[in-house]
Amino acid sequence: MIKRIIIQNYRMYEKFDLELTSGVNIIVGDNDCGKSTLLEAVSLALTGRLHGRLLAQELSPYLFNERATRAYIEALQAGMAPQPPEIIIDLFLDDAKVPAALRGTNNLLAEDRPGVRIRVAPNPDFSLEYADFIKEPAKVNLIPTEYYTVDWLGFSGNGITFRSIPATASLIDATSIRLQSGADYYLQGIINESLEVRERVELSRAYRSLREQFSANPSVELINANLGGNQGDITDREFTLSIDLSQKSTWESSLVPHLDNLPFAYIGKGEQNCLKILLALKKKVTDAHILLIEEPENHLSYSRMNRLVRKIIEQCGDKQVLVATHSSYVLNKLGLDNLVLVSAVRGIRIADLPASTVDYFQKLSGYDTLRVILSKATLLVEGPSDELVVQRAYADRHDCLPIEHGIDVINVRGLAAKRFLDIARLLELRVAVVTDNDGKEPDKARERFKEYTTSAGITVHVGEDPAYPSLEQQIGAANDLNTLNSILKKSYSSKDELVEYMANPDNKTTCALAIFESKTPITMPKYINEAIDAVQ
Structure with a gap:
């Protein structure tokens, strides 16, 4: 079992550190945040291979972290003598059943621990060639990997082979497979x-x-x-x-494999991917100690996803599993408490969430848990009408919808807002809550969120005047009758009657949509604008 992984200068990771659990680890992050790189790094350290070939055969300047490469080249061209960057992937293993040859201090923590290391470093045999290469720094644009060597080592510092490692890894990525002669080579291999x-x-x-x-x-x-x-x-x-x-x-x-008399290449992509993953699980779960599954949700409907997730749970048993996903369904069903939010520097565990919140999201799989995790910032609102009005307010301020700036507006009701705030508080996310005062003084209305507002990134925004308890009444107070009649295409003679019409449950969303789509200028309540300011 892998206890911890530390990565240095590999792809997008300049310095990365993550502790793993013995069961399921759900790797979540935005696009290009390094989810696939993390799975790839684990597989590489346990197999010595990249894309099915020895790393030495796949070595490329583009495997090195871009920032580390740029710092090296800039220092070289500034007349300095920088050390060429090295790629290091350290896997710290569980103490149980680890050979003594894997134990030592040859790791980035310099601790006496069992583990394996992949190290890509300058080859001393080419020191003269390298010295000649850097005589003209202006011509150096990439890492000279021709003068590098790849070492696969135990933490003892001794070279190892595949047989030296008491853990095997199996990487399952159905989407990267190319079809060949009806059935792809990967599926043929499994069969x-x-x-x-x-x-x-x-x-x-x-x-x-x-x-x-x-x-x-x-x-x-x-x-x-x-x-x-x-x-x-x-x-x-x-x-x-x-x-x-x-x-x-x-x-x-x-x-050629057939399903219901159809050749494999002619069935749907979702069915193909599901079949590949299930076949791979059936075979490899008995052979591998560590399973790496890349985005199993691709091309799958809700029902097929349900079956696949159930099979993953059933078949993986006591194996260590790393699943990279963008799917809230996968996340919720495999356990929100197993979530690892990946950034360019580290992985943050969500295991410290209250048990009731974890249980809540597992039961309500339709809730888009990942939206609050993956957004730059989030606005939590109380209903679909609030969602439309807040988006219009943001567009008036910035000439675009909030999602274009990476800011999501999520419609939650009642206590559900607190479930999302549990996540935001733990992960130090920026979240603004927009809520009605329900006829209470603002401080009283904010009181139900007081346990969260001690976190720097969480703010609560409420209409100031208790005489206007709902969003519709707040909008009515901020605008004149002619403006509202124009937007809603009505001809009310009394603002009270118009606001009553807006606040009717049968009309709330229709009116909010009219406000969202209207070109007529409108004054937004102060608390909504303050919420928008809070997530900038």
Whole structure:
């Protein structure tokens, strides 16, 4: 089991540190935040391979962190003598059943621990070539990986092989697979690995017998007879058509999996991905100690996702699992308490959430938990009408919707707001709550959120005047009758009547939509503008 991973200068990670748990670890983050890189780094450290090849064969300047590369080149061109950057991936393993050869202080923490390391560093054998290379710093634009070497080591400092590591990893990424001859090579590999030697022999024999059946077909006999009649014109030897069985494994590249009599390549992408992941789990869960699953939700409907998540839970058992996902459904069902929010520097655990909040999100899988986690900032509002009005207010201020600035507006009701604030408080996110005063003094209305407002990023915004308890009444107080009639295309003679119409539950969303879409200038209540300021 992996206890901790530290990454230095690999891809987007200049310095990254994350502790892992023994069960499921759900890796969540925005696009390009390093989720896939994290899974790749774990696999690389445990296998020594990248994209199926030894890392030394895949070594590229673009594997080095861009900031580290830029700092090195700038220092070089400034006349300094910087040390070339190194890539280091350290995996700290559980003490149980770890060979002594893997224990030592050769890690970034300099602690006596068991673990494995991938290190990409300058090769001393090329020191003269490197010195000659940097004589003209202006021409240096990338890391000279030609002068680097790859070391796969235990924390003892000794070289290791695949057999040295008491943990195996299996990376399952259905979306990166290319289809080939009906079935892709990955799926073929899974099927082949699932067959016993006797079954493979029987398949080969059955496939070979097809030659006799093919040649004995009356149509094929007629064609071959016609070809034989032209023997002298084409070749002096007998010329016929048949099935090529010259290769021992011909059947492996020719047999195509079918679902309900449809070739694999012709079924939907969602079904393809689901099948690949389930087949991989069925085979690899028994062989691998650590499973790495890349975005299992791709192309899947709600029902198919439900089945897949259930299978992951059932089959992974006591294995250590890392799942990278953008799906709230996957997150909620596999356990919000297993969440790791990945940034460019570290992973933050959410295991400290109140148990009731974790249980709440697990039961209400439709709630878009990830929206508050992945947004730059969030505005929590109490209903769909508030959501529309707040978005209009933001557009009036910034000439665009909040989502274009990475700010999400989420409609939550009642105590649900507190569930999201539990997440925001732990992860130090910026969240502004927009709520009605319900006829109470503002301080009294804010009191139900007082346990959260001690966090620097959380603010609560309430209409100041208790005489206007709802959003509609606050809008009515801020605007004149003509403006509201114009926006709503009404002709009320009394503002009270118009506000009563707006506040009617049957009309609230319709009126909010009219406000959202209208080109007529409108004055927004002060507390809404303050909430928008709070998330800038």
